[in-house]
Amino acid sequence: MEKRGFTCIPHTDEEIARMCGVVGIASVDELLNVLPGELRLTRPLRLPEALSEQEVGSLLRDMSRRNTSTDDCSCFLGAGAYNHYIPSAVDHIISRSEFYTAYTPYQPEISQGTLQSIFEYQTFICQLTGMEVSNASLYDGASAVAEAVLMAGRITGKNHVLLSSTLHPEYRETALTYLEGGGVSSRVLPYCPEKGTTMIQAVEECKDDIACLVVQHPNFFGSLEEIEALSRAVHDKGGLLVVAVAEPLSLGILKPPGELGCDIVVGEGQSFGSPLSFGGPYLGFMATRERYLRQMPGRIVGQTVDRNGKRAFCLTLATREQHIRRARATSNICTNQGLSALACTVYLVLLGRKGLMELSRLNIAKAAYLRKRLLDVKEISAAFTSPCFNEFVIEVDGDPEGFLEELLEHGIVGGLSLGRFYPELDRHILVTATEMNTKEEIDRYGEVAEGLFARSIEETRR
Amino acid sequence: MEKGRELLIFERSSPGRTGVRPPTADVPEVDLDKVLPKGAVRGDIEGFPEVSELDCVRHFTRLSNENFGVDTGFYPLGSCTMKYNPKVCEDASRLSGFSRLHPYEPEGLCQGALELMHELEGYLAEISGMDAVTLQPAAGAQGELGGMLMIAAYFRDKGEARRKVLIPDTAHGTNPASCRLAGFDVVEVRSSRDGILTPEAIERLMDDGCAALMLTNPNTLGLFEDNIEKIASIVHSKGGFVYCDGANLNALMGVARLGDMGVDLVQFNLHKTFSTPHGGGGPGSGPLGVKKALEPYLPVPRIRKNGDEYSLEFDRERSIGRLKAFYGNFSVMVRAYAYIRLMGAEGLKRVGEMAVLNANYLKERLKGHFHLPHDRTCMHECVFTDRLQRRYGVTTLDIAKRLMDYGFHPPTIYFPLVVDGALMIEPTETESLQTLDEFIEAMKRIAKEAEEDPHLLKNAPHTTGTARVDETRAAREPVLRWTGSPPTNPDHCT
Amino acid sequence: MEFPKDLKYTKEHEWVREEGSVVVVGITDYAQDSLGDVVYVELPQEGGSVTKDEPFGVVESVKAVSDLYSPVTGNVVEVNDAIIDSPEVINDDPYGDAWMIKVELSNAEELNDLLSAEEYQKYIEEEK
Structure with missing residues (x-):
């Protein structure tokens, strides 16, 4: 019987032979002799045998049916x-493979689609949060909180942070994991058992050495926090106020954190066009004041011009990032959540x-x-x-x-x-x-x- | 009329239009002033667009036309493994049983999802030779951070103060950044003239203050670290761990296993090796595999299988905690799972082999036309430089831009940093001989153009909707959002 | 590439001009050329102090970052704020308008450790 091919590997036997000839080897196996013999795997991987597309389709459909969807x-x-409901156009647009099969827009001349949509995304985030600058997105709300805390530490030069107990417990846990390496200590502030909001007195009673207070709004209990009062309290201590927004749809009604004295707004953008998908991928967002721009982690897109003077966009202020500053970068994050940010942008445009x-x-x-x-x-x-x-x-x-x-x-x-x-x-x-x-x-x-x-x-x- | 630039969506807005209509309320409306505190309600959202559905669809369709993806053409971006993303994997991720599953649904309602994750962990462990895998990290860099935090926790438990991590000079920037974030000091190891690490260099630097060596294998020059076993045994003999950045795992699949070479931790970039789409820069997924000694430190929750039942285990005393909310980028895992089932053991081995054959074929045929700093058998990618072209004033950047005119995405440029003017080419196994030949032809013509008409290259690209972009201006005068002012037409364009 | 004779240099590519008890510090033509278009510069506050061989600021191009190392120890008596707003001056006039800080020397002897124009030029050629 003739050997069956793989749809994702185009090489025919005849082509392999021709290519081996050019490389000057008799077989592909010879090529792999560059690996020391004792390191070569001599047995097949213990994995299931290859399936056809049709079989993979039904296998996965069966597995998906063992879940109870919303x-x-x-x-x-x-x-x-x-x-939330996701309008049909969102999935149609993010399913355009010019978007989803591209990578980070390192080459702006052939990535204007991704770049302009991120620029629009950054604008949306600023409009919604009332802040001046936004990055191109982070992994999710939890890691965005962690990044904000580290950023506040860099800005203030202090290494003690306050986390409200009404901050999503998994965001808190994530922030603590990230803080482990940085020698930053933290305290969890109690909530008022009647109101279900952060105890403001607890901030007032803290010592004056805090980098920031992180509070979620609306908080994990769904309650609205008293942001302005918290902002005054934390600023009196010389710290920054970080507001986390886990349900950004609330920003359609609630006064933006930027108007309430907040210094860094982070949050989870899943509500805007990302399906539940059992917890991911979601969309971390971050916005801040212009004066803190250089301490912000993650990719940023800026507007500029091309050689003909036409408006164009490109990644910018990259010297903050790991590929240039390496160990001294603002973060280790490399990518953003490009496609989720696109979904968010399309969703907001439609609404x-x-x-x-x-x-x-x-x-x-x-x-x-x-x-x-x-x-x-x-x-x-x-x-x-x-x-x-x-x-x-x-x-x-x-x-x-x-x-x-x-x-x-x-x-x-x-x-x-x-x-x-x-x-x-x-x-x-x-x-x-x-x-x-x-x-x-x-x-x-x-x-x-x-x-x-x-x-x-x-x-x-x- | 010349085709203009697509406006920003904010500039297309017409008050009163909408692209989607929320359903009519079937519950009593609320008086916001009554249910919300005074001053809590926001005013109008200034500048927010109002467009029809068609306005929206056309806007993004036009923007997509300004983009280049793997489906558009050859995308040999080194170290990024831009392989074809099979469509059935996309469909699988959109099945409503996966996409409309809430992460806090009771375990009994998520058995299919937990089963998929549990099996995927097993597949990744088998492919890499690791003992346990977590799928939680959102991306490769987060996997690196998780791994380094686990190493830090391990030594804290043992009461050993190990502050340093050795990292070769060819490493991705994320490696030192992740180590720093985990609280380590980075000690750079110089590669040999052959572009790989030597046991001698590691022997010299490795001591009981070093927690780990973090390397990439094959490395970013596309070369296999021949001395890996020897190096790992040196690191182990001094009590350290070997972390391998799995960014380049594609070359090894089914051919060799990192776990068998003395590697103790490796992160997988599902968006590279396992063919999940790159999404214009994410979302990716960066599962982390570890050897037994580090298993107690894996992030929570862990997935457990008891008989036919799957459950989540949260209570693990020595765990480093969480790296993100919930369980990881699940829909990316679905795609990777579907891909592994599509390829099977035999297919994955073929992936590794053909990726290596493609890279070596390109290397052989471009050699002579471009300077090849390390002329030896490569793995999944090869690195050239602009040395031959620089005498005509043509640089790597110019070559990259000119490639766009021939319909190709440029390779990774100016990386790794140890090679001056690097052009790092990774063809991947999904590209056919015809495509490789067309690319080789274009590269040769560019080499000739560099000699005969360097200006053609210096001003490239010529055929793209956007000409060469002024990145200096973007950085000097940052404009990071639309503020309502019309775009300025600068006079200093060259 | 220019190497003015009246200046002293460091191996980290800074130059020093003596003006009485104060020295003026900037980066060399070679430094700006290898960086490419400078887009950002960070300088110390006036009244602050700098230490020989320690970083006192940062210059950035689009894709590179470079620390500025102080050639001398002393107090910063003046800072060239103009280049913060117009970093391109560093490319256009590295030895003139793009001076960075003026430092009142704590120890004039440190000047003896610096390179002459010829020595610096020779050093660069060897580095290449």
Whole structure:
């Protein structure tokens, strides 16, 4: 039988022979003799045999069906990953292979598509955050927080940072991992148990040696933080205020951090055009004041001209980066999240000024309705008093894990049990509503919850 | 009329247009002044565009026409492994069971995703000869950082103060930057005249203050580090670890395994070796493989398999913690998994072999036309310089720009730093003999043009929508966002 | 390439001109030429101090960064702010308008360690 070829490797036997002739070898194997013999792998890799495209397609489809997507359940999860509608045009544009099969735009003359769209992305991020400069994106919200903390250290020359306990716990963990190597110490600030927001007094009581305070807004509990007061408190200590935005759709309604005294804004851009994809790839964004530009990590695109005087774009201020400054670079990051940033840009272009505000309002309305509906259930109460955007914390009268499991029986993923991140919140669930949650779905969540508690009372009586 | 430059989307805006309409509210609207604190609501977002769906689609379609990708043409960008990205892998990543899966869904609802990740970890371990793999790092550089943090944690546990890491002068910039970020001091090791590390150089520098040697194999000159086994044993005998930057793993797949050469840690760049798209600069994915001794330090969570059930394990005392939120760039993993299943063991071996054959073929046929500083068998890439052309005033930059006129993406230029005026060419295995011959023909013609008409090169490119870009101006007068002012038409263009 | 005779030089490619008890410091023609178009420069504050062989600032081109090493020890009495706004002057007039700092010497003997124009020129040729 004739040997079967690989679709991704074009070489025919005849061509291989011709090429070997040019190189002056008898066979490819001879070429690989450049490796010391004892290092050559003498057995085949223990991997499955090659499949056809058709087989790979069905294999992966089968695997994907062993997951329950948000299409197949009523999902009330958020907590840093938000289920938003992605307009069709987004995927059509990012599926253009001129975009997705290119690399970092090192050669501006044939990369204007990527470069201009990043320039537009940077503009969007500045407009949304109220800041002056943005980079071309970072890996995700968590690592963007870590980079912001390191950046604040470079700017202030100080090595102690404050992280609010209302910052996404996984962002906090990520920041601590990054800080490990830099000799930077940190303190986690408590939250006010009534309001569910950062204790401002805790900042005021700190010593004056802090590089920055990192606070999330809206915070991990969905509560709006008192940014201006925090900004005053941290600036009094000579530190910078870093605001992390995990749900950027909130920026369609909320005053931008740049207008509230913030020095560095970072966040997670997934809400804008990136699918949930089990946690990644997402999109870290970062914006700051112009005076801190040279301490900002990551790629940056700038506007310039070509030889004919025509507007053009290119990567710029690269001397901050690892490929030039090496060990003394602002960060080790090499790429940005190009395609995710493109998706974000297309998404924002489609929504536009009005659409963004409308969608933000819709999210706040859905969450308000969900909140009302759930609080109607006697055994459910609101954990905190602060206003929120599209998520909030409820306290249930009973074991939240059991409650969520029961909901699951009815096809409802009812939220995230918080005990795993906050041991003291052992009856608490973070619930989220977006434009994807219909009124009908929300009502059903309420009804099923009511039923569950009624049943559990019955069971207790028995 | 001459084709103009595509406007910025902000300059196309017309108040009142929209590209997508959010659904009508089925719940009562809220009075923002009632639900939000005073002063919390923002005013208008100044400058935010308003365009129709067609405006938007046409804008980005036109921009895409200004881009060059692997699907457009040959993209021999050295050390970036710009191979073809099979379309079935794209489709797989978009299956709703993967793309619409929330990371905090209960484990029972994510069994397919966890199974895929668990299997992919196993495949990568087998390919590299490592004992355990984490898929969490978002990119190669984050994998490097994770690896170096693990080494630091290991020595902290042992109570050893090892502050230094040895890095060869041919290394990617991310290597020293990652080491610095992990708290180490970098000691540069000079490569020999042959372009590789010698055991003597390592012997001289390696001591009990050194935590690791971080090398790349094959190195950035495209050369195999012949002395790797000897070098690794020197490092090990002094108690250190050998970290290999897996950027160039493509050359070795199925041919040799880093783990069998004494390497203790390696990161995989799925967007290079495993054919996931580069996305115009990300998202990539940089899983990290380690030997047994370092396994306890891997980032959390780990994926566990009990019988047919998969679960996530968070509680691991010695773990370095997290490198990012959630579990890594999952949809990139789906593509890499699909690619490995498509190629199988035999296909991956062929990848390594054909990548090496292609690079050596190019090297042989360009030799003589361009200066080749290291004339020996190369692996997946070869490095030339502009030395022969410089006597006509033509530089590597000019050669790169002229290649665009012939329809090719230029190679990596001015890297590695140890080669003056480097042109680093990596053809990858997905390119056919015809494509290589066309590229060789173009390079030869450019060599001739350099002699006969250097100006043609100095002013290149001539056929692209954008002529040579003034990068100096961009850096001297940074304009980093659109502010509403029309573009200035500078008079100092040359 | 120019090597003015009245200046002294370092192997790190800085030049020094004596003006009484003060010396003027800049980078050489060779340095600006190898850097290419200078796009950014970072200089110390007036009133600060510099130490011989220690970095006192940074010059950057589009794709390179170079530390500036002080040829002498002393106090910075004047800084050429004009080149911060117009770094291209460093390419155009490295020995004139592109002077960088003026330093009041702590130890005049240090000047003896510097190279003469001939020595510096010879050093560069060997380096090539």
